[in-house]
Amino acid sequence: MRRELLLGVNPDLFDGIDGSTDSELLFYLALTFGLEDDPLDGLERAVGEDTGYGLGVEHPIQMTVGITDGKRVWAARYSSAHRSRTLFVSQDAATLRALHPEAPRLQRLTDEDRVIVSEPLGDLSGAWVEVPESTAVIVQPAQTKSGRSVRSVRRADRAHQGVSRVATAPH
Secondary structure, eight states: OHHHHHTTSOHHHHTTOOSOOHHHHHHHHHHHTTTTTOHHHHHHHHSOHHHHHHTTOSSOOEEEEEEEOSSOEEEEEEETTSOOOOOEEESOHHHHHHHOTTOHHHHTOOTTOOOEESSOSSOOTTSEEEOOTTEEEEEEEEEOTTSOEEEEEEEEEOSSSSOOOBOSOOO
16 A cells, blocks of 8 residues: 555655654645645545455554644545544643643643643543544634733534544634
């Protein structure tokens, strides 16, 4: 399957591939398929699920992934078997700071920040929201009525194969 996916990378980008990891190949495929213009579409098209099915792989995809443009973060969880690894987003930074007063990095979070993790950093009720299966979240700046910039979390639900577009309102 890797060979077939490598052939899908834009020839202009191919020489940039240094290693042999699946994540590096996914990144270059996503760049090939428009990651910079539409990150979720580029990611969805890069996944290669049809290629895997065509080669007889029963469940070709198992991933949690995060990408950023420096201002926004896109994170997704997806698997062909619909039992992907977990992904969580913090409910609010104040709760994280209270849960981990000993963690300097968490103490530097502003009230507008969000944290995305594969497993919750503790069991404080209400601190973490599990990202549903076959879903992407987008953490991005948003404007409030006062004009102050805050972080918002938007969710994209599965509409068809792969991870799809934003479907719900900001957090």
